[in-house]
Amino acid sequence: MKAQRKIDVYALTWRLPIILWQLLFFVGPVVFMIVISFFVVKNYRMTEAFEFVNWERMLTRGYFWDSYWYTLFIASLSATIAMIVAFPASWALAFRASETQRRWAVFLLIIPFFTSYLVRTFSWYVILAESGVLNAILGYVGLGPFKMLNTHFGTIIGYLTLTLPLAVILQTITMANIDKTLIEAARNLGCKPLATIWRVVLPLSKTGFIVAALFCFILAFGDFVAPFYLGGSQEPTLPILILDTTKSGQQWPRAAVVAIMMMATLFTIAFTAIVLAYRKPKGTNA
C-alpha cells in the first residue's frame, strides 16, 4: 500500500502542471465567460448580475442567426474544399511517391507553419488585389479584372491557407498506412483503378479523413483573420461578431453569449465526428 501511494504522488507531481494549466487557462475562463454572459452593462460599465437579458437579446436577433448560419456554412464549405483539393496530392504522395519523397513533402508542408498565419494572409493581398498578380495574368488572356478581395472567395482562400497543408499531411499519413494488398485484391476482383478510391481507399481512411475534415472545420469556424482581412467582413462571421460586440458599447456579456454558442457548436460537431470516425464496422458485435 505504501509503495502504491508513493507512485501516486510521483505521478501526480508530473501531472500537476498540465492540470493546473487546464484549470487556469481553459476551465477557468470558460466558467468566467458563462458567468459574465449573465452580467449587464450599464453606462458602458459591466455590472455583476444574473439576468437573461443578453441571451434573450442575442438569440432573438436576426443578425446573430444570419452570422451563425453563415459561419457554419462557410466553414463547412471550406473544410469540404480543403479535403477535395488536398486529395489528389495526398493520393499521389501516399501511393505514387517513394518513402523519401513523401518524407520531404511532409517536411515542406510543415514549412508554411513557420510563418505567422497573419503574414501569409497579407501576402494574398498582392496576389488577389484588383491590380494584383492574378488579375494581371488573367488580363493577358483577356479576362477580368475580378474582385477577389473582400468577397466570400477571399474568405475561403484565407481559410485554405490555414487548413490545406494540414489536410494534405493528415490525408497522406492516413493513406500511406493503408495495406496496399487490399487495393490489389480489389483490382484482382474486377475493380477498376479509379473505383478503388471509393471501394477501398476511403473506407479504410475513414477515421483519418474525418479527423482531418474536423480540424479544417474547427480552424475555419474560429478563424478571425481570413474573414476580416480577405473577406472584408462582408458578412460577419461569429469571431467578427464577437469583436464588433465588444467594441460597440463594451458589450462583453453579449460577446460571451456568442462565444458560448460557438463553443457549444464545436463541442457537438467534434463529438459527433469522433463518434462517426471510430464507429465499428457492422457485424463486429454480432
Add this chain to the structure above:
Amino acid sequence: MTAPLVTFQNVQKWFGDFVAVRDMTLDIHEGEFLAIMGSSGCGKTTTLRMLAGLETPTAGEIRIGGRLMNDVKPHDRDTPLVWQSLALFPYLTARENVEFGLKMRGVSPNERKTRALDWLDRMQISEFAERNVATLSGGQKQRVALARSLVMEPQMLLLDEPLSALDANLVIRMQGVLIQLQKELGITFVYVTHSQSEAFAMADRVVIMSQGDIAQIGAPKDIYRAPANRFVAEFVGRNNILSGKVTDIGAKGVEISAQQGTFVAANPNRPLSAGQSVSFTVSADLVSLSTEEPKTKNKAQATLISEEFIGSIVTVFLEGAAGQDYKVQMQERALAALDLVPGRDVWLSWDIENANILESDL
C-alpha cells in the same frame, strides 16, 4: 493432349537490376493442380502476380486460353487470387467480402447475395455471413477468402501461400479442403508455396524455382525420387549426393568411381560416356544401416555423428571417407535395435535402382 490453359513463353521479369524471373517457359494445363515452390526471392510470387496481371513481364509472352495477356489489366482478367495475408476487406462483413467481385461485375444484389451465401454455406461458414471479418478466426477467414475468389467461378484459381499463417493442424485440414474443392470444381489451381509438404501433398505437378529459373518440373514423387540437379536434391527431402567418374556403362547400371568407393547407379535417360563426371543421389530413406559389412555392391563405411529424433522416424547423420556427409532415415525402433553410439563405424548400403544420376551437376 489438349492445348494448355496457360503458356509462359520465354518470360522475363526484371525489377531494375534484379531479375525475378529469368527465362520461364512453362505450360499449365486445364484442371491441374500446379504448385510453384521455392525459397523466398526465387520468383514464384512474381510468376503468380504476372498471371494475375499485377506485374507486367519485361519480355516474353504469357497466354491464357490462347489469348496474349501481357498488357491485360488485372480487373479485366478472370484470375482471382487467394492472398498470403488473405487481404479481406476489414470494413465489410463476410458476405459482403464474398459479394465484392460480383458487385464489380454488375451482378444484381439479389443474385450476388444468393451466390455468396451458397459459397459461404459450401465452405461451412454460413453462420458467420453477417459478421465482420475481423471477428473471425484464422481458419474461418481462410474460408471467406476462398469463397470470395471461387464465387467468381473462375477457370483458374491463384493461391499465394494461403496456409502460411495457420497452425499445423489447420494446415492439414485446409489441404484436404483445397484438394477436394479442386477435384469437385475441376478448375486449374496454381499454388505458390515455400513448403514442400504442402506442394507435395496437394499438387499434380510441382515447379521448383531457384533464383528466377525453373530448376525442375515434375510429379511430386518423380521430383522426390529423381531430382534433376544438385539444387533440387538439396532443396527437396533428404538426399545423399555423391560424385565421381563413369568407368563402365552396362545393362545393369552405370559404374561410377568415386573417392568413397565404386558404386553402381541406375541407367539415366541420357547418354553417358566413360570418363564423364557425374553426381548421383540416394534418398535418405532408401539407405540401410548395418553393423556388419553388407554383400551388395553399393556400400560405404561411415561414422555416426548425431541423430535427429522427430517421432517414429529418425534421421541419422554420418561422416564417411573423404569427409562425405550421409543422411539415413529410418524407423526409430529399427535404429534402437542396432544399438549405435556416436563415433562408432557402421555400414550403409542401397540398391542400384535407388541411385539416381543427376541430369546436371548444378
